[in-house]
Amino acid sequence: MKQQLQTMLALQDEINTLVNDNWRAQNFAWYRAIWVESAELLDHYGWKWWKKQEPDMDQVKLELVDIWHFGLSLELQQGSPEQVAEHMLEELGAGRCSAGDFRTNLETFTLNTLASRQFDLVGFTQLLADAEMAFDELYQRYVGKNVLNRFRQDNGYKDGTYVKNWSGREDNEHLAEIAGELNTSAADYSDQVYRALQERYRDLAVA
Structure with a gap:
């Protein structure tokens, strides 16, 4: 913990x-x-x-x-x-x-x-x-949302250029899928989530 x-x-x-x-x-x-x-x-x-x-x-x-x-x-x-x-x-x-x-x-x-x-x-x-x-669930959900918040900021959330819907689904939904596929106990869990979001955003949102 x-x-x-x-x-x-x-x-x-x-x-x-x-x-x-x-x-x-x-x-x-x-x-x-x-x-x-x-x-x-x-x-x-x-x-x-x-x-x-x-x-x-x-x-x-x-x-x-x-x-x-x-x-x-x-x-x-x-x-x-x-x-x-x-x-x-x-x-x-x-x-x-x-x-x-x-x-x-x-x-x-x-x-x-x-x-x-x-x-x-x-x-x-x-x-x-x-x-x-459970605390483990809080950790998983928090890290995912935190990484998504950072990802939004890095991709134009503040100036309005960020695309929130990727292929007809909100980024929160994609995040939930990604988090469910990864090992939350991995030391680089947050980095894995960020990379996965980056790949989906590139392939879906800006396609």
Whole structure:
């Protein structure tokens, strides 16, 4: 887990730096982004008592990964990926393991994040348990989304030249296929994902 955590922290530092060289000094409102993502997550899980709703757990997990991106950014405000990893490992170990009431736990997590303007890592661990999302799955989904974000930036996302649909399918769908074909335990997993995206983009999107 420690190596995976350090890898994710390093990747988050890289993507933040790609977007803004001096991102640590900007004091971006990462906690606010977590608040907004939490509301989107609740919509995917379902909360309306006046209509039938079934949790869309794939979308719930995607939103948890987006929250994780912002949470890692908050943690990285405190130091280097190596330093932060030690602290995060302790917090992850303190998290509860049994599933509970997802909506209530999400509200508690969001309130704690807003009140402290920090990442409630223990609360997030509870949400992972509620969603039956193992740390390995979080790692796989995070690395894939992070690499896709970097790939988009490298291919004109900011200036509007990036093509998001490849042969009639969104890049997220291609990412899911690619991630399912690779070994997530490989040391160069993120590099493999990037290369595979590059090949598909060249062959499909710009054909």
